[in-house]
Amino acid sequence: MILDDLVTATKKRLVVEKQQLPLIELKKQAESLPVMNPNQLYQRFLSPMLSIIAEVKKASPSKGLIAEDFDYLAIAKEYEAAGATAISVLTEPDYFLGNIDYLKTIAEEVPTPLLRKDFTIDPYMIYQAKVAGARMILLIVAILSDEELSAYLQLAHSLGLAVLVEAHDEEEINRALKVGAQMIGVNNRNLKDFTVSFENSKKLRHLIPEDVAFVAESGVSTVADIQELKKLGVNAVLVGEALMKAPDKKGFIKKALE
Numbered sequence: 001m002i003l004d005d006l007v008t009a010t011k012k013r014l015v016v017e018k019q020q021l022p023l024i025e026l027k028k029q030a031e032s033l034p035v036m037n038p039n040q041l042y043q044r045f046l047s048p049m050l051s052i053i054a055e056v057k058k059a060s061p062s063k064g065l066i067a068e069d070f071d072y073l074a075i076a077k078e079y080e081a082a083g084a085t086a087i088s089v090l091t092e093p094d095y096f097l098g099n100i101d102y103l104k105t106i107a108e109e110v111p112t113p114l115l116r117k118d119f120t121i122d123p124y125m126i127y128q129a130k131v132a133g134a135r136m137i138l139l140i141v142a143i144l145s146d147e148e149l150s151a152y153l154q155l156a157h158s159l160g161l162a163v164l165v166e167a168h169d170e171e172e173i174n175r176a177l178k179v180g181a182q183m184i185g186v187n188n189r190n191l192k193d194f195t196v197s198f199e200n201s202k203k204l205r206h207l208i209p210e211d212v213a214f215v216a217e218s219g220v221s222t223v224a225d226i227q228e229l230k231k232l233g234v235n236a237v238l239v240g241e242a243l244m245k246a247p248d249k250k251g252f253i254k255k256a257l258e
């Protein structure tokens with residue numbers, strides 16, 4: 001399964017990264033930075049207005065190369081100007097052709113909160129996200145134990161980072177709620193065969209309490225899709241490929257927010 005491959009690749013990458021910058025140094029850098037209150041961001045997602053998390057995504061395991069012309073900074077600036085609540089930046093290099101430097105550069109110029117979209121399996125990656133300028137990280141229930149989920153969530157909060165906890169079914173949602181997730185993303189993409197269906201969001205929406213933000217992830221192609229998800233009562237929609245391919249990204253987001 002693709003998640004296993006992603007975890008294996010991430011483990012290999014971390015060995016090298018930890019040699020280049022030992023944890024103790026990285027931690028010092030992260031802990032010297034100001035700490036924001038993640039509740040402000042959670043509350044923003046819980047507001048009655050739909051939130052759009054617009055993704056900067058060059059390639060993916062399901063689609064291969066998505067963006068030949070990948071001016072990630074210009075794209076992020078368009079997302080910001082259009083009113084995206086947050087910008088997700090893929091930093092995974094092997095399968096998504098991402099890079100944490102993309103996030104760093106965007107953070108220096110774009111005030112919109114940034115989600116470090118990666119396969120977090122080690123506290124090192126949470127410190128990296130903080131130092132790079134992220135305001136949010138992703139934790140995927142399927143690749144973490146309950147102990148890891150809880151420890152990583154607390155570590156992120158202690159650094160002022162909000163956490164999007166991704167779940168695929170009822171059992172994973174219950175695990176996310178048990179560790180105190182305040183924002184849960186349900187992936188509409190089946191990671192075994194890459195098919196996409198909003199059925200998952202529909203089926204699981206009622207399991208997430210009102211005070212926990214619900215994010216529908218993946219598979220949005222059109223503004224009409226976003227409107228369909230809005231009717232299900234989602235707080236936010238995470239959109240990658242459709243926005244990357246939209247000739248008028250600003251228009252797409254603005255229409256979706258109408």
Ligand SMILES: O=C(O)c1ccccc1NCC(=O)[C@H](O)[C@H](O)COP(=O)(O)O
Pocket residue numbers: 002055057060061062063191217218219220238239240241242
């Ligand atoms: O996008 C993939 O192919 C993929 C494969 C395996 C694990 C994760 C994957 N995507 C990560 C994401 O969460 C999406 O990039 C995000 O939800 C946006 O999806 P989309 O709008 O369908 O590009």
